[in-house]
Amino acid sequence: MDFGDLYIVSLIPENQFMMDINKYIPFVILILILALCLMSLVGYVINQWVILPLNRLNSAINALKSGDLDTKIQADGVCEEYEGVNNAFNEMVHEIKSLKIDVYEEKIVRQRIHTQYLKLQITPHFLINCLSMVYQLAEINRTDLVQLMLKNLSNYLRYTISSGQTVTLEQELTHIDNYIALSKIRYPDSISFHSEISPETLQAKVIPLLLQSFVENTIKYEVVLGKVIEIHINTSMIQKENNAFISITIWDTGCGFDKELLDRLQNIDQYLHEESTKHIGISNVLQRAYLQFDPENCDFHFSNRPEGGARIDIVLPFIPCVIKEETF
Template sequence: MGFGKSIRTRLIIGFMAVMLPVVAYMLINNSYSRDIVREKVSETYRNTLDIYVGQTDHNLSQINDYLYKMSVLDSDVGLLMSFPMDSDGYTLTKIRIDAKLNRDVGVYNIIDAVFLYHQNDIIFGTDSVYNDTKKIIKSHMDTMTTVKNLEQNDQHTWEVRADERMPGKFFLINFIKVSEGLYVGAMIKVQDINTLLSIQWSDGDIGHNGIYLRSGNQLVESLTENSAPLELSYKISDKPYESLTDRKTGASYLVMNRVSDMVNIAYRVVIPEETLLQNLLFFRNATLFAPIGFLAILLIYLFFMRNMLFKPLHELILGMKKISLGMLDVRLKKNKTLEFEFLGNTFNIMAEQIKTLKIDVYEEQLRVKQGELKQLQAQINPHFYMNSLNIIYNLAAIGDTDSVKIMSLHLADYFRFIMKANRDTITLKEELLHIENYMTIQKIRFPDKLQCHFDGMEELLHYPIAALTLQPFVENSIIHGFKNRRQQFHIRISAELNEGQGFTLTISDNGVGFDPSVLEKLRNKEPLQEGESSSLGIMNVIHRLQLLYGERTSITFSNQTEGSGAIIKIVFPEFTEGVKAVV
């Protein structure tokens, strides 16, 4: 059924054709309102950013004044280099300066370190890691004092520097020359400035902020890890703000850039428009009221049509799909509508007729399958019967009447088992008892040469299997594997439970193993010659396992790793009542 031909689709399209013009008018009105709100709210945020940038520049200017006064007015700084560095006077003066610097670090909360630098010594106060700060001051001041040859009391401008040892990597540094080779300076972590900026926006609740290195009106590089998410333009606009859209997410943002007059950095704040409008519930509700009302009417209309038309049609289509999948017990409920009541009754009659026809076909297939299984099972009996008569004949020929008696009793048990084997299935325990009878007969023929062991069978003795599933493999092991009559021949039948997937029976011996050509045919599921398979024994079992369990079972053939002895592994599925019914 095509999308456009659906009754539901056509009804919805007709309803929307009436309502869409009204909704379009409301959306246009909403867009105009949003523009007005964006302008008014953004003005407040612009003022907040301007105040913060101005305050930060003011703090940097105050720090410059502090450095200048220290270089000119502080007596200890002025006297420091008048003492030899290894003198007591130098040491005492250094201690007093160190105390002042550590005191002043706490006064200016954005300062990370205040220092007095000389090529041969550094005095500083800091709240950061002492050794790292000292190394940073040393490496950067060595570079900058070499490049900049300042006159005494000349003020160097604030500069952005980068160092992996500094938290956040980037920092601001400024210094003033006190005397030849002596400088007083301060460092500020960009990360700390950005943290104070984040507080202005409730730490991300209102918007995202970042600090960038600038060159003219171009943003060159982000100096903060939590930089603003919008990376559409690195150019600083002359406009008070920009309204930009992220191409990846489709979200709209209000972007504001402000440059610092004290250092070549710019502050950027990106505010999602959702944040701008989140408190304007009145305008939002007024704009959405009509569309929501129309949607409510549409839902009521669709609910009415669902009970009257859509639901009966859906049940009819679903019932037809289930019938096509073989679920023949599906029946439709009666409907109050005259037309759908007629369709439902007709559908139920047709479903009952299909179910009756399919059951008849299934039962006929089951009878054919059972007949094929019994025919395969009966093919094994003459083979073992002839072997048993040969053994009795040989015993009678040598006059061993006691063995003939024992052999006759076990042969009687064998025929008793054969009569029971006419059942659909027997238990694993009965199969193992039959194998014990068979082994007893063979032991009479080969005294002290044969042994058969059962391992791990206790939990599986009542599992139903087809008669003579394991015995042909035991017989095949003796016929083809028992070549060396001088050593004792061992046959082992072991069981191993598989988690939630039935169990595996392994039949192994210490004989000569499978001939390579026979093993290849068995693995490729190719037919064997009668002599190779012990008169239909192995192939017969393979066919019966497929009839009983289908793809849920598997049988594999191999030889021992050292090249002797055969291994047969049969995987049986987990027992269900369905297995017994198929047989």
């Protein structure tokens, strides 16, 4: 004690001590049970209001990354903060989908405009030459040739105007036969046309006027009266990295590409970005092919043959295109 060197000691019997503790055991157990219940309740609340919404958001993000633009997150049944996030995500997905559709439709419109532009460029040029030839034949009373030329010209214009974004290779080859027939009337005994066509390539999808643009260049720059120019078209199927492609080769026995043009054609990307070129047909074919098949899926190679003459090698993906036959 404070006022002296004295101590008080209390001696409690052991059995009495254990009796006092046993009185508090039920309270301790009850507290533990309540604590476990509270922890379970907190875990359930965290799972329902935090973890599950986060998992749903993560799953929706992964679905969006994989290209699923129809994915949505349920906005109701969650806390106010997550409801705002979910609504914002759904609106973002809707805007992305609308934007993608708009871009796709814009690409289609651009393709149609580009094709129409090509037709406006090519048709008047050839039409004027043909009408001039019809006039000259009428002057010398060659009504048989006038009738034949007008018939072939009608078929030519029908194909040029009515063809869509794509045609079959068979239709394009039929058009080439008709075009060669027209040209032979203009240049009698000056054109020899040969073709070796693999039957399995005939139903391949190609762009209209793909071959005619190159054949027209040969006739325009190489064919003269009194000299026979051969034009050859060969097609075959090839395999590249387990994918089917068609190979088309066009060559002639003329003088070939001049060195300046051939050098420019070796760099097609730069050639397509040139502001002006007199070979507008080649440029249009390249651009339309890239729009239709994508640059990585098609290949154009220009060269001069050692024996003389120009050569164009074209590789396009083989996409069957079954189109109802029409009479051109």
